Amino acid sequence: MNKNTAITIFESLSSAVRLDVYRLLIKMGNEGMVAGEIASTLNVPSTNLSFHLKGLTHSGLINVEQEGRFQRYRANLPLMLGLIAYLTDECCAGKPETCGEFSPESICSQCADSGSGK
Amino acid sequence: MNKNTAITIFESLSSAVRLDVYRLLIKMGNEGMVAGEIASTLNVPSTNLSFHLKGLTHSGLINVEQEGRFQRYRANLPLMLGLIAYLTDECCAGKPETCGEFSPESICSQCADSGSGK
DNA sequence: TCAATAGTTCAACATTAATTGTAATATTGG
């Protein structure tokens, strides 16, 4: 995970249509969904959906697999885990003692290691 | 957490400056940083930084506290946890058996409950 | 009160993204 990847992921999820698509695909799990089903479920014109699917695919948040004349899309959950790690990687870096009340549920590995400081 | 809040958070983090600011503030923990320090650390003109700090504050990702003539900013980590929960809330909803290879590290509570399906 | 410092607001301009309809591509079944 690098900065540009992270920015692309955040851009991907900063539109209502794309966020709906991503959450829908997470809900569908490994089964995924083909483009036409997504369009009719979310009531988005297919030409517009295609634009947004492209963005999500480009960021890696969703994957696509061809199935005859259909394109089946699935969420890529591991990428989200990588993003979270990227954000919290350096939490309280070098000063775990300042982390005490800061990190609420051991999202910060430094704090967890140092026993919630202060 | 609702959809609009989530979109605002993603928009907040979809610019290089704002992502840098947020990660810097996570690194600084409860100590936080005043606006001028942030500007000089990241080499961003103060007028531009102010624009981005406003966006981050509006989304709730960072908080601000006045300290004399300074404004001290801190990251709001709990909000990030809420966002993650919002995304993965409905993972594999209704069909945990489809979740098997999908959720890699029990990010999906449904899968965890059903013993990773398949 | 005055000068210095810290930040923000404003207005102009530049850049980038979203939406729509139309046309193009690709696969399937007859």
Add this chain to the structure above:
DNA sequence: CCAATATTACAATTAATGTTGAACTATTGA
């Protein structure tokens, strides 16, 4: 091969965001 279906690519319009410098507000210390 042809017609139908699924989806994507293109181009034009509209809208939203990012950046900058200059002006403004508020606080501090002499």
